[in-house]
Amino acid sequence: MSQTATALAEFVEDPPRLQEHAADALLLNIDGYEGPIDVLLELARHQKVDLTKISILQLVRQYLGFIERAQALDLELAAEYLVMAAWLAYLKSRLLLPRTPEDEAQPGAAEMAEALQFQLRRLEAMKKAAQDLMTLPRLGQSVFARGAPEGLSVRTQARWTLSLYDLLKSYGEMQQRKEGATYDLPSFNLMTAEDAVARLTRMLGRLPRQGLHSVWTTLESLLPEGIKDKLYARSTLASMLTAGLELVRQGKLEIRQDANFRPIYIRGVGE
Amino acid sequence: MTDISSIRVLEALLFASAEPLSVKEMHERMPAETDIGGALLALEQHYKERGVQLVERDGRWAFRTAPDLAESLVLEKSAERRLSRAAMETLAIIAYHQPITRAEIENVRGVATHKGTLDALMEEGWIKPGRRRESPGRPLTWVTTPVFLDAFSLESLSDLPGIEDLKATGLLDTRPAIEAIPTSPDLFTGIEESEAEPQEVEDVLQDI
């Protein structure tokens, strides 16, 4: 690689002039370049050869000339240009000097040159790709979409979902609500507690009174007779008992039951 | 001249233009010697039977999709939505009580029915107007449709469960209070029993 590069360098007619010319042209335009690799690529183009056959050594000389010229003109270059210059100076020394044993561990000059050449070729390929892209028929420039598309619309229609379960439950609940709204407690024919108190108070005068020879009367015997309505019959017993207890509380009556389920007896309290 | 090349250019021009173009505008944009009229005619003819047509409106020309395809350009999407309680109840009442007038529906529900509720049910194809009731005002009645039966996999309306069936399936909570306490005899059951067996009154009384 380095041999080819050197060999090619020999054929350059007037390297110093080209170098100067290239350097000054670059310096005039430095803002137009995208960094040191871009500048290197521009310098490489001056060799007017396929990048795969580029003389790296010549390229390095040109770049270093460019840096020198910039410094001579007191131009301020971005740091990356100087870093590149340092790297290229190192590469140049490696390309020119014979390989020493301690170099073994380091990348060979040929590899470094090849890497640089690869990057230059890749960048050039991408620059060309960018140009090629820009020559493609561009939408809105040379190819046009429909100017007044009607557009595609979406009409959303609601589909109501309802299961039979929902329907039946809804109907049932409504019926239930309706029942609830008109529900009246059934009125039963019952003896009220008031009636029972009145009846018992009325009968109180005829009751045997408390005393030595007094007798007890069963509560049952005081119930109205001949009742056909079973519910009314049952309610009379309950109400009369309640009435009896009320009169006991008022101190007008005594009440007694000898054991569970035994007859209930009452008698008046004498005055 | 109406060569193929000017037809192509005009076709592209009309396609890409944001506004319909007048013949004058087309002239301005085409070579002077172009026979715009001839090219328009050729294009109109070419697109006559296609999905896109060249149409003239007020002396301006534009491509438009064929009017008979308007429906095809709209994507019908259906979104599943739950029916409102009002709609559900209204449908249920119609199903169980049909034919039923709107006033009667309102009577059953105890609230006024929004017009939209019946509309939604009708749009879905579940109900339709039935005969007019031969009563003052000749009100319209509502009935369910075969679509309704189909939607709910019912063979016929008689397959709708009765309210007692609904109770039995546990769909409806039974009234709380007396009936709901298991183990305790029903107040009314007691009456029926005592009616059936008169001698029990004595027993009951003795039980106290």
Next chain:
Amino acid sequence: MTDISSIRVLEALLFASAEPLSVKEMHERMPAETDIGGALLALEQHYKERGVQLVERDGRWAFRTAPDLAESLVLEKSAERRLSRAAMETLAIIAYHQPITRAEIENVRGVATHKGTLDALMEEGWIKPGRRRESPGRPLTWVTTPVFLDAFSLESLSDLPGIEDLKATGLLDTRPAIEAIPTSPDLFTGIEESEAEPQEVEDVLQDI
């Protein structure tokens, strides 16, 4: 089936749509049994020689004016934003190398990327962030969009000019080209550092 009626509907759909349509979108709007592929082929054939053509862009289809008419079409051109050379190169690098990280882009170009460059490309809708690379730092990658293909009249990425040659010559390798000088910092260390500033990535993402 590829009958004339489904071709007409598809023609109208593609004409009416503001955006290229995917086959899936066409299927949604056409009867289930339609042979979309056949209809597309028929349409493509029909329009082949016309001023308007049916083109495929990344699996999506649209009508576009024929590219050869570019010179003859006197039309309002959309305002073309002049892209900087940096932006053009960056776009090309993303298009040919995608998915590619910002550090890799910088490696190819040998220079730091201005934040504005990616922003400008994203604003055009030509690039978007791709997946993160599963490597240290999980850097974001960049890819081109379907809009990019449409903007440059490319059917797919494999139609990028010269991409086959570039692949064959190994020039689409993103390997760092210049190895560091032993014992000295990487040639582009400084650049990479500025690139690594995390808030820049955030800015870019927020601009999406």
